Amino acid sequence: MHQTSAVSHPSWKLGLPGVNGGRRRSPVEVVATAATYVTRNPVASLSGLRVGPLGRWADGVIALREDCVTFADHWDAHNRRVLTENGPLWVVLGDSTAQGLGAPGPMGGYVGQVLAELRQRTGQRWRVLNLSLSGGLIRDVLGNQLPRIPAAPDLVTCGIGANDILYSAPAKLFADLRTLIGAVPDGAVLLDLPLPTGIWGVIGRASVPYVTRINQTIHQAAGARGLTVAEVSAHFLPPWTGKFAGDCFHPSQDGYRDWAQALLAAIPAAAPAL
Secondary structure: OOOHHHHOOHHHOOOOOOOHHHHOHHHHHHHHHHHHHOOOHHHHHHHHHOHOOHHHHHHHHHHHHHHHHHHHHHHHHHHHOOOOOOEEEEEEOOHHHOOOOOOOOHHHHHHHHHHHHHHHHHOOOOOOOOOOOOOOOHHHHHHHHHHHOOOOOOEEEEEOOOOOOHHHOOOHHHHHHHHHHOOOOOOOOOEEEOOOOOOOOHHHHHHHHHHHHHHHHHHHHHHHHEEEEEEEHOOOOOOOOOEEOOOOOOEEEHHHHHHHHHHHHHHHOOOOOO
């Protein structure tokens, strides 16, 4: 695969045209934006709804929405710089979790945490090219991220699919997922999805069987190609206190620590430089 000038374009502009300045909103953001109309009005202030759980949650989501652009700008500048440097190259494909959304800063996500650990473990100046997109779907990885992988990276990882649960019908999701796993470079590491066990109430309980099916597909398709899967589902586990950001959807920096451990456990089988 070859490097193209697309790396220099802001990644948040690669979302759906005309939606929120070009960036696709996550399902949680769409709902929370609607919730702000309920919580940010004179009646809500008088009733206490503005400072209640719904208001705090909506505020948390809106804060992360602002971080989307800030984090994307960080990675765009980082990507331009890293291509001029030397050292083993790790290419990251994915969605807002790869951007680190939910952590205090972009490097607080699993990508930043794993990068620091790779450098410490190997004594080498690992570089990371982060091609991820907040709100990204599987088809975004296929259409916009895979074609931008430079030639001969030392490691490629891909974590995607959570947004597809609400944006894509099951048949399309599974078809897109199999297509993606067939298209990633040899030696790539896939991340499976966290299981919403004990969170989000009825919605979380209802989602577990579906997410389990998605993870089974990831493992089966990856196994058929001899690819490694980082089992986020086996590392990002209860107790949940402190592991989620203000939107109750994205991991916090502590939550991303579990994701980082899952990826680090999978990398040695895929990265000879380790």
